Amino acid sequence: MYVDVHAHIVHPSFAGEEDAVAQRAADAGLEYVIVNGLEPKSNRAVVELCSRHDHLLPAVGIYPVDACAHTLDRDAWAHDWPAPEAFDPDAEIDWIDSVADDVIAIGECGLDQYWVKDQAAEQERVLRRLCEVALAHDKPLILHTRKAEARTLEILLEMGVTKADFHCFGGKLKLAQRIAAAGYYLSIPPVVLRAEGFQRFAAKLPMDRLLTETDCPYMGPHKGERNEPKNVPIGVEAMASARGVSSAEMAQAIRDNFQRLFGL
Numbered sequence: 001m002y003v004d005v006h007a008h009i010v011h012p013s014f015a016g017e018e019d020a021v022a023q024r025a026a027d028a029g030l031e032y033v034i035v036n037g038l039e040p041k042s043n044r045a046v047v048e049l050c051s052r053h054d055h056l057l058p059a060v061g062i063y064p065v066d067a068c069a070h071t072l073d074r075d076a077w078a079h080d081w082p083a084p085e086a087f088d089p090d091a092e093i094d095w096i097d098s099v100a101d102d103v104i105a106i107g108e109c110g111l112d113q114y115w116v117k118d119q120a121a122e123q124e125r126v127l128r129r130l131c132e133v134a135l136a137h138d139k140p141l142i143l144h145t146r147k148a149e150a151r152t153l154e155i156l157l158e159m160g161v162t163k164a165d166f167h168c169f170g171g172k173l174k175l176a177q178r179i180a181a182a183g184y185y186l187s188i189p190p191v192v193l194r195a196e197g198f199q200r201f202a203a204k205l206p207m208d209r210l211l212t213e214t215d216c217p218y219m220g221p222h223k224g225e226r227n228e229p230k231n232v233p234i235g236v237e238a239m240a241s242a243r244g245v246s247s248a249e250m251a252q253a254i255r256d257n258f259q260r261l262f263g264l
């Protein structure tokens with residue numbers, strides 16, 4: 001009865017193990033895992049992988065750092081991972097629009113002011129176009145909002161989006177409460193086991209707005225270990241203990257929320 005709304009099983013760290021990861025998720029009681037794409041290559045890999053497993057559901061989108069890969073100053077890139085490969089985001093949005101009826105959600109997409117600080121205009125343009133696709137096909141959005149949480153909320157409200165999940169939300173509790181009050185969901189990864197911020201969200205946000213995710217291979221319960229969907233029950237248990245409810249009650253609430261947002 002567990003669900004993972006944000007997994008990256010097509011990430012290179014799972015190469016060759018994708019089917020085993022899917023099987024381990026099923027064995028751990030995962031009913032559904034939403035596998036999220038980031039750019040043209042991973043979007044197609046997500047669709048292909050999910051076609052082979054009934055419990056894997058595809059979401060396709062454009063990660064905000066990839067959204068501006070064609071406009072950012074590559075000489076100024078100063079991170080210890082390579083600058084993302086450039087592509088035409090509008091051609092990719094057209095492709096996403098063409099497959100949107102066959103996916104569970106539009107994502108990963110959103111805004112990022114952590115990795116790139118001077119590309120807000122292009123990121124917002126791409127996000128708005130993806131919101132239009134989601135609205136046209138009545139699909140939820142799965143959102144990355146790092147250091148741009150309030151701005152993302154503004155854009156959703158302005159565009160009349162009603163179905164969305166804020167994944168791995170890193171903003172303040174007050175803003176998370178506004179997001180929940182607006183009818184959006186927040187998904188919490190298994191790192192909640194050792195991250196007080198996420199424990200606070202699990203304890204204080206309305207029960208009917210919480211979801212679970214892994215963001216695997218990142219955000220695992222144990223430092224330095226690769227995360228995967230089978231870890232969702234560890235996260236649920238930590239959320240339940242932060243809130244002072246039973247794990248079964250927590251899991252059932254999350255399952256009900258998944259049904260309400262994704263219709264499954």
Ligand SMILES: [Zn+2]
Pocket residue numbers: 006008036108215
């Ligand atoms: Zn992600």
